Amino acid sequence: MQNESKDGVDRRNFMKTAIALVGASSALVAQAGTAYAQNANAPAAGTGAHRGTVYTGDVIDGKKVISSLDVNDLPSGAKHMFYFQGVQMPTGQHWYVSVIVVRGAKPGKRVVLVSGVHGDEISPVHTIQSVVSQLDPAQMSGTVLAVLDVSRPALEAMERRWPNSGRGLDLIDINREWPGNENGASAPSRHAGLLFNRLLRPNADYAIDFHTGTTGMDLTSFNLARMELPEARAMAELFPITQIFDNPAYPTLLANALIDVGIPAITPEIGAARIIDLNMIPQFVEGTMNVLKRYGVVPGPIGKTGRDVGIFVGNSAHTVLTTHGGFVELLVKLNEKVTAGQKVAIQRNTFGEVVAEYTSGVAGEVTGYRTDATAEPGIPLVMVLYQSAGRENPEDYSE
Incomplete structure:
Protein backbone atom coordinates (compact mmCIF):
# COMPACT_ATOMS: atom_id res chain seq x y z
CA MET A 1 0.00 0.00 0.00
CA GLN A 2 1.37 3.40 -0.90
CA ASN A 3 0.13 6.97 -0.70
CA GLU A 4 0.21 9.04 -3.86
CA SER A 5 2.20 11.96 -2.48
CA LYS A 6 5.78 10.66 -2.58
CA ASP A 7 5.66 9.03 -6.00
CA GLY A 8 3.49 11.87 -7.27
CA VAL A 9 6.10 14.52 -6.43
CA ASP A 10 8.89 12.46 -8.00
CA ARG A 11 6.82 11.88 -11.10
CA ARG A 12 5.92 15.55 -11.50
CA ASN A 13 9.60 16.54 -11.29
CA PHE A 14 10.42 13.95 -13.92
CA MET A 15 7.52 15.09 -16.12
CA LYS A 16 8.55 18.73 -15.91
CA THR A 17 12.03 17.81 -17.13
CA ALA A 18 10.68 15.60 -19.89
CA ILE A 19 8.19 18.23 -21.04
CA ALA A 20 10.93 20.85 -21.14
CA LEU A 21 13.09 18.60 -23.32
CA VAL A 22 10.23 17.67 -25.61
CA GLY A 23 9.11 21.30 -25.80
CA ALA A 24 12.57 22.46 -26.82
CA SER A 25 12.80 19.97 -29.68
CA SER A 26 9.23 20.71 -30.75
CA ALA A 27 10.01 24.42 -30.83
CA LEU A 28 12.91 23.82 -33.19
CA VAL A 29 10.70 21.79 -35.51
CA ALA A 30 7.96 24.43 -35.36
CA GLN A 31 10.41 27.26 -36.12
CA ALA A 32 11.89 25.39 -39.04
CA GLY A 33 8.47 24.56 -40.45
CA THR A 34 7.24 28.12 -40.08
CA ALA A 35 10.34 29.60 -41.66
CA TYR A 36 9.86 27.38 -44.71
CA ALA A 37 6.14 28.10 -44.87
CA GLN A 38 6.69 31.86 -44.87
CA ASN A 39 7.89 31.50 -48.46
CA ALA A 40 4.36 30.46 -49.48
CA ASN A 41 2.01 32.97 -51.07
CA ALA A 42 -0.05 33.51 -47.94
CA PRO A 43 -0.29 36.61 -45.72
CA ALA A 44 1.40 36.34 -42.34
CA ALA A 45 -0.94 35.66 -39.45
CA GLY A 46 -2.03 38.61 -37.38
CA THR A 47 -1.22 41.23 -40.04
CA GLY A 48 -4.78 42.52 -40.13
CA ALA A 49 -4.84 41.96 -43.88
CA HIS A 50 -8.18 40.11 -43.87
CA ARG A 51 -11.08 42.54 -44.18
CA GLY A 52 -14.63 42.06 -45.35
CA THR A 53 -16.69 38.99 -46.11
CA VAL A 54 -15.19 36.80 -48.84
CA TYR A 55 -17.35 34.21 -50.59
CA THR A 56 -15.49 31.33 -52.24
CA GLY A 57 -18.32 30.69 -54.69
CA ASP A 58 -18.96 27.23 -53.27
CA VAL A 59 -22.28 26.14 -51.78
CA ILE A 60 -22.61 23.15 -49.41
CA ASP A 61 -26.07 21.86 -48.47
CA GLY A 62 -27.53 25.18 -49.56
CA LYS A 63 -25.14 27.23 -47.40
CA LYS A 64 -22.60 29.60 -48.92
CA VAL A 65 -18.92 29.06 -48.14
CA ILE A 66 -16.86 31.97 -46.84
CA SER A 67 -13.14 32.34 -46.21
CA SER A 68 -13.43 35.60 -44.26
CA LEU A 69 -16.28 37.34 -42.43
CA ASP A 70 -17.28 40.85 -41.48
CA VAL A 71 -20.72 40.71 -39.86
CA ASN A 72 -21.30 44.33 -40.86
CA ASP A 73 -21.57 43.19 -44.47
CA LEU A 74 -24.67 41.11 -43.69
CA PRO A 75 -28.29 42.32 -43.75
CA SER A 76 -29.62 43.38 -40.35
CA GLY A 77 -32.54 41.76 -38.60
CA ALA A 78 -31.83 38.25 -39.91
CA LYS A 79 -30.08 34.93 -39.24
CA HIS A 80 -27.37 33.85 -41.66
CA MET A 81 -25.75 30.41 -41.98
CA PHE A 82 -22.41 29.69 -43.63
CA TYR A 83 -19.61 27.21 -43.85
CA PHE A 84 -16.22 28.76 -43.11
CA GLN A 85 -13.40 27.33 -45.23
CA GLY A 86 -10.72 26.08 -42.88
CA VAL A 87 -7.41 24.34 -43.42
CA GLN A 88 -6.92 21.77 -46.14
CA MET A 89 -7.00 18.01 -45.60
CA PRO A 90 -4.16 15.76 -46.78
CA THR A 91 -6.18 15.16 -49.97
CA GLY A 92 -6.36 18.88 -50.75
CA GLN A 93 -10.01 19.38 -49.81
CA HIS A 94 -10.96 21.67 -46.93
CA TRP A 95 -12.34 21.23 -43.45
CA TYR A 96 -15.43 23.40 -43.14
CA VAL A 97 -16.71 24.97 -39.93
CA SER A 98 -20.42 25.68 -39.31
CA VAL A 99 -21.16 29.36 -38.65
CA ILE A 100 -24.42 31.07 -37.63
CA VAL A 101 -24.68 34.85 -37.54
CA VAL A 102 -27.71 36.39 -35.81
CA ARG A 103 -27.57 40.07 -36.71
CA GLY A 104 -29.92 42.31 -34.81
CA ALA A 105 -32.14 44.96 -36.36
CA LYS A 106 -30.24 47.64 -34.42
CA PRO A 107 -26.47 48.18 -34.01
CA GLY A 108 -24.82 47.02 -30.80
CA LYS A 109 -22.20 44.76 -29.25
CA ARG A 110 -20.87 41.63 -30.96
CA VAL A 111 -20.70 38.44 -28.88
CA VAL A 112 -18.97 35.30 -30.18
CA LEU A 113 -19.99 31.83 -28.96
CA VAL A 114 -17.63 28.93 -29.71
CA SER A 115 -17.89 25.15 -29.36
CA GLY A 116 -16.11 22.13 -30.79
CA VAL A 117 -12.55 23.20 -30.05
CA HIS A 118 -12.24 19.64 -28.75
CA GLY A 119 -13.99 16.92 -30.71
CA ASP A 120 -15.42 15.02 -27.73
CA GLU A 121 -17.24 18.04 -26.28
CA ILE A 122 -20.87 17.69 -27.28
CA SER A 123 -22.87 19.56 -24.62
CA PRO A 124 -21.33 22.89 -25.74
CA VAL A 125 -22.69 22.40 -29.26
CA HIS A 126 -26.19 21.80 -27.89
CA THR A 127 -25.83 24.79 -25.55
CA ILE A 128 -25.10 27.18 -28.41
CA GLN A 129 -27.85 25.68 -30.55
CA SER A 130 -30.27 26.28 -27.67
CA VAL A 131 -29.16 29.90 -27.28
CA VAL A 132 -29.44 30.61 -31.00
CA SER A 133 -32.94 29.11 -31.09
CA GLN A 134 -34.06 31.73 -28.54
CA LEU A 135 -32.71 34.72 -30.48
CA ASP A 136 -35.07 36.95 -32.44
CA PRO A 137 -32.97 39.23 -34.68
CA ALA A 138 -35.86 41.68 -35.00
CA GLN A 139 -35.62 42.33 -31.23
CA MET A 140 -31.83 42.36 -30.99
CA SER A 141 -29.26 45.16 -30.88
CA GLY A 142 -25.90 43.86 -32.07
CA THR A 143 -24.76 40.47 -33.28
CA VAL A 144 -24.24 36.93 -32.02
CA LEU A 145 -21.69 34.90 -33.98
CA ALA A 146 -21.91 31.16 -33.28
CA VAL A 147 -19.00 28.94 -34.36
CA LEU A 148 -20.09 25.40 -33.63
CA ASP A 149 -17.53 22.82 -34.73
CA VAL A 150 -14.01 24.26 -34.72
CA SER A 151 -12.09 20.94 -34.85
CA ARG A 152 -14.07 19.11 -37.49
CA PRO A 153 -11.77 16.06 -37.90
CA ALA A 154 -11.68 15.55 -34.12
CA LEU A 155 -15.46 15.88 -33.91
CA GLU A 156 -15.99 13.36 -36.70
CA ALA A 157 -14.00 10.82 -34.68
CA MET A 158 -15.39 11.87 -31.24
CA GLU A 159 -11.70 12.46 -30.45
CA ARG A 160 -10.47 15.24 -28.18
CA ARG A 161 -7.45 16.17 -30.29
CA TRP A 162 -6.95 16.94 -33.96
CA PRO A 163 -5.56 13.89 -35.84
CA ASN A 164 -2.72 15.58 -37.73
CA SER A 165 -0.83 13.54 -40.33
CA GLY A 166 2.35 15.60 -40.48
CA ARG A 167 4.70 13.02 -38.93
CA GLY A 168 2.70 9.85 -39.06
CA LEU A 169 -0.45 10.49 -37.00
CA ASP A 170 -0.08 13.12 -34.30
CA LEU A 171 -2.93 14.00 -31.97
CA ILE A 172 -2.66 17.76 -31.48
CA ASP A 173 -4.70 19.74 -28.98
CA ILE A 174 -5.78 22.83 -30.91
CA ASN A 175 -6.44 24.57 -27.58
CA ARG A 176 -2.67 24.69 -27.17
CA GLU A 177 -2.29 26.47 -30.53
CA TRP A 178 -4.22 29.75 -30.31
CA PRO A 179 -3.99 32.32 -31.82
CA GLY A 180 -2.53 29.95 -34.39
CA ASN A 181 -0.41 30.74 -37.41
CA GLU A 182 -1.77 30.67 -40.94
CA ASN A 183 1.71 29.62 -42.08
CA GLY A 184 2.40 27.32 -39.12
CA ALA A 185 4.06 23.92 -38.90
CA SER A 186 0.87 21.88 -38.47
CA ALA A 187 -2.64 21.78 -39.89
CA PRO A 188 -4.34 22.64 -36.56
CA SER A 189 -2.03 25.63 -36.06
CA ARG A 190 -2.95 26.91 -39.52
CA HIS A 191 -6.64 26.17 -38.96
CA ALA A 192 -6.55 28.11 -35.68
CA GLY A 193 -4.83 31.00 -37.45
CA LEU A 194 -7.45 31.12 -40.19
CA LEU A 195 -10.33 31.11 -37.72
CA PHE A 196 -8.74 33.59 -35.34
CA ASN A 197 -7.68 36.14 -37.97
CA ARG A 198 -10.57 35.88 -40.42
CA LEU A 199 -13.59 34.88 -38.34
CA LEU A 200 -13.30 35.34 -34.58
CA ARG A 201 -11.15 38.37 -33.84
CA PRO A 202 -12.68 40.72 -36.46
CA ASN A 203 -16.22 40.10 -35.18
CA ALA A 204 -15.92 39.96 -31.38
CA ASP A 205 -16.37 42.48 -28.61
CA TYR A 206 -16.85 39.64 -26.09
CA ALA A 207 -16.45 35.88 -26.39
CA ILE A 208 -17.47 32.64 -24.65
CA ASP A 209 -15.62 29.42 -25.52
CA PHE A 210 -17.57 26.41 -24.23
CA HIS A 211 -15.88 23.14 -23.20
CA THR A 212 -16.37 19.97 -21.13
CA GLY A 213 -14.09 17.62 -19.28
CA THR A 214 -11.95 15.28 -21.34
CA THR A 215 -13.03 11.73 -22.20
CA GLY A 216 -12.79 9.59 -19.08
CA MET A 217 -13.34 12.54 -16.71
CA ASP A 218 -16.48 14.15 -15.30
CA LEU A 219 -16.62 17.76 -14.14
CA THR A 220 -18.92 19.98 -12.17
CA SER A 221 -20.52 23.00 -13.82
CA PHE A 222 -17.92 25.75 -13.67
CA ASN A 223 -16.38 28.69 -15.50
CA LEU A 224 -12.68 29.06 -16.07
CA ALA A 225 -12.21 32.82 -15.85
CA ARG A 226 -9.56 35.38 -15.05
CA MET A 227 -11.35 37.17 -12.26
CA GLU A 228 -8.81 39.99 -12.08
CA LEU A 229 -10.26 41.22 -15.40
CA PRO A 230 -13.51 43.16 -14.71
CA GLU A 231 -15.46 42.04 -17.79
CA ALA A 232 -14.36 38.41 -17.50
CA ARG A 233 -15.46 38.46 -13.85
CA ALA A 234 -18.79 40.01 -14.75
CA MET A 235 -19.51 37.37 -17.41
CA ALA A 236 -18.43 34.45 -15.20
CA GLU A 237 -20.66 35.54 -12.31
CA LEU A 238 -23.74 35.71 -14.55
CA PHE A 239 -23.96 31.91 -14.82
CA PRO A 240 -26.08 30.07 -12.20
CA ILE A 241 -23.54 27.27 -11.83
CA THR A 242 -21.63 25.72 -8.94
CA GLN A 243 -18.01 26.85 -9.31
CA ILE A 244 -15.62 29.42 -10.81
CA PHE A 245 -11.98 28.49 -11.40
CA ASP A 246 -10.14 31.82 -11.18
CA ASN A 247 -7.06 30.88 -13.19
CA PRO A 248 -5.58 31.59 -16.65
CA ALA A 249 -4.50 27.93 -17.05
CA TYR A 250 -2.48 27.70 -20.28
CA PRO A 251 -1.51 30.82 -22.31
CA THR A 252 -2.54 29.17 -25.59
CA LEU A 253 -6.21 28.70 -24.70
CA LEU A 254 -8.59 30.43 -27.10
CA ALA A 255 -9.95 32.62 -24.29
CA ASN A 256 -6.45 33.84 -23.43
CA ALA A 257 -5.60 34.54 -27.07
CA LEU A 258 -8.74 36.67 -27.33
CA ILE A 259 -7.95 38.46 -24.07
CA ASP A 260 -4.45 39.22 -25.37
CA VAL A 261 -5.98 41.22 -28.25
CA GLY A 262 -8.40 43.09 -26.00
CA ILE A 263 -11.50 40.86 -26.23
CA PRO A 264 -12.88 39.77 -22.81
CA ALA A 265 -13.48 36.01 -22.82
CA ILE A 266 -14.27 33.12 -20.48
CA THR A 267 -14.30 29.31 -20.74
CA PRO A 268 -17.41 27.56 -19.38
CA GLU A 269 -17.08 23.83 -18.59
CA ILE A 270 -20.25 21.77 -19.03
CA GLY A 271 -19.67 18.48 -17.22
CA ALA A 272 -18.61 15.30 -18.98
CA ALA A 273 -17.46 14.68 -22.54
CA ARG A 274 -19.25 12.66 -25.24
CA ILE A 275 -22.77 13.30 -23.95
CA ILE A 276 -25.55 15.89 -24.14
CA ASP A 277 -26.16 16.74 -20.49
CA LEU A 278 -29.76 17.98 -20.53
CA ASN A 279 -29.68 18.65 -16.78
CA MET A 280 -26.63 20.90 -16.86
CA ILE A 281 -27.05 22.67 -20.21
CA PRO A 282 -29.99 24.92 -19.15
CA GLN A 283 -27.78 26.58 -16.52
CA PHE A 284 -25.30 27.58 -19.21
CA VAL A 285 -28.03 28.68 -21.60
CA GLU A 286 -29.42 30.97 -18.90
CA GLY A 287 -25.95 32.29 -18.11
CA THR A 288 -25.27 33.01 -21.78
CA MET A 289 -28.58 34.81 -22.16
CA ASN A 290 -27.65 36.84 -19.07
CA VAL A 291 -24.40 37.87 -20.78
CA LEU A 292 -26.30 38.93 -23.92
CA LYS A 293 -28.68 40.95 -21.73
CA ARG A 294 -25.80 42.57 -19.88
CA TYR A 295 -24.39 43.92 -23.13
CA GLY A 296 -27.77 44.96 -24.48
CA VAL A 297 -27.81 42.44 -27.32
CA VAL A 298 -31.18 41.03 -26.25
CA PRO A 299 -33.82 42.76 -24.11
CA GLY A 300 -35.18 41.57 -20.79
CA PRO A 301 -34.21 41.25 -17.12
CA ILE A 302 -31.20 39.27 -15.94
CA GLY A 303 -32.16 35.77 -14.80
CA LYS A 304 -30.66 33.61 -12.08
CA THR A 305 -26.89 34.12 -11.55
CA GLY A 306 -24.04 32.60 -9.58
CA ARG A 307 -24.90 34.71 -6.56
CA ASP A 308 -28.32 33.08 -6.41
CA VAL A 309 -26.86 29.56 -6.15
CA GLY A 310 -23.94 30.19 -3.78
CA ILE A 311 -21.17 29.75 -6.33
CA PHE A 312 -17.77 28.56 -5.00
CA VAL A 313 -14.67 30.38 -6.27
CA GLY A 314 -11.18 28.89 -6.15
CA ASN A 315 -7.96 30.06 -7.76
Missing part, protein backbone atom coordinates in the same frame (compact mmCIF):
# COMPACT_ATOMS: atom_id res chain seq x y z
CA SER A 316 -6.01 26.79 -7.82
CA ALA A 317 -6.63 23.13 -8.64
CA HIS A 318 -5.00 20.22 -6.84
CA THR A 319 -4.80 17.08 -8.97
CA VAL A 320 -4.41 13.66 -7.38
CA LEU A 321 -2.47 11.39 -9.76
CA THR A 322 -2.50 7.60 -9.71
CA THR A 323 0.75 5.90 -8.71
CA HIS A 324 -0.33 2.39 -9.70
CA GLY A 325 -2.35 0.59 -12.31
CA GLY A 326 -5.57 -1.03 -11.19
CA PHE A 327 -9.27 -0.65 -10.48
CA VAL A 328 -10.34 2.67 -8.97
CA GLU A 329 -13.00 3.18 -6.31
CA LEU A 330 -13.90 6.83 -5.73
CA LEU A 331 -14.87 7.87 -2.22
CA VAL A 332 -16.08 11.41 -3.01
CA LYS A 333 -18.69 13.07 -5.21
CA LEU A 334 -18.58 16.12 -7.46
CA ASN A 335 -18.95 19.41 -5.53
CA GLU A 336 -18.23 17.61 -2.25
CA LYS A 337 -16.18 19.60 0.22
CA VAL A 338 -13.00 17.80 1.28
CA THR A 339 -10.32 18.44 3.86
CA ALA A 340 -6.56 18.12 3.54
CA GLY A 341 -5.58 14.51 4.14
CA GLN A 342 -9.07 13.15 3.46
CA LYS A 343 -9.09 9.83 1.61
CA VAL A 344 -10.66 10.33 -1.85
CA ALA A 345 -10.07 6.97 -3.59
CA ILE A 346 -8.57 3.52 -3.29
CA GLN A 347 -7.15 1.25 -5.98
CA ARG A 348 -7.08 -2.55 -6.18
CA ASN A 349 -5.26 -5.04 -8.37
CA THR A 350 -6.96 -7.99 -10.08
CA PHE A 351 -6.68 -10.04 -6.87
CA GLY A 352 -8.74 -7.45 -5.04
CA GLU A 353 -5.78 -6.34 -2.95
CA VAL A 354 -5.54 -2.62 -2.16
CA VAL A 355 -2.42 -1.33 -3.91
CA ALA A 356 -2.87 2.41 -3.30
CA GLU A 357 -4.87 4.87 -1.24
CA TYR A 358 -5.22 8.45 -2.38
CA THR A 359 -5.79 11.56 -0.28
CA SER A 360 -6.42 15.20 -1.04
CA GLY A 361 -3.48 17.48 -0.38
CA VAL A 362 -5.72 20.50 0.15
CA ALA A 363 -9.06 21.60 1.54
CA GLY A 364 -11.57 22.59 -1.14
CA GLU A 365 -14.34 21.28 -3.38
CA VAL A 366 -14.18 18.35 -5.77
CA THR A 367 -14.40 19.79 -9.29
CA GLY A 368 -13.66 16.69 -11.35
CA TYR A 369 -12.76 13.01 -11.25
CA ARG A 370 -12.01 10.05 -13.44
CA THR A 371 -15.03 8.07 -14.64
CA ASP A 372 -13.16 5.12 -16.17
CA ALA A 373 -12.94 2.31 -13.62
CA THR A 374 -9.30 1.47 -14.41
CA ALA A 375 -6.21 3.63 -14.59
CA GLU A 376 -2.53 3.38 -15.40
CA PRO A 377 0.06 5.10 -13.22
CA GLY A 378 0.21 8.87 -13.69
CA ILE A 379 -3.46 9.43 -14.58
CA PRO A 380 -5.44 12.38 -13.09
CA LEU A 381 -7.84 10.81 -10.63
CA VAL A 382 -9.46 13.60 -8.63
CA MET A 383 -9.30 17.39 -9.03
CA VAL A 384 -9.95 19.63 -6.03
CA LEU A 385 -10.67 23.34 -6.49
CA TYR A 386 -9.34 25.49 -3.67
CA GLN A 387 -8.25 28.99 -2.74
CA SER A 388 -4.54 29.55 -2.19
CA ALA A 389 -2.58 32.61 -1.14
CA GLY A 390 -0.74 32.57 -4.45
CA ARG A 391 -2.67 31.41 -7.52
CA GLU A 392 -1.11 28.22 -8.86
CA ASN A 393 -1.33 27.23 -12.51
CA PRO A 394 -2.59 23.65 -12.87
CA GLU A 395 -0.20 20.99 -14.17
CA ASP A 396 -2.81 18.48 -15.29
CA TYR A 397 -5.85 20.65 -16.02
CA SER A 398 -7.65 19.46 -19.16
CA GLU A 399 -10.27 21.98 -20.27
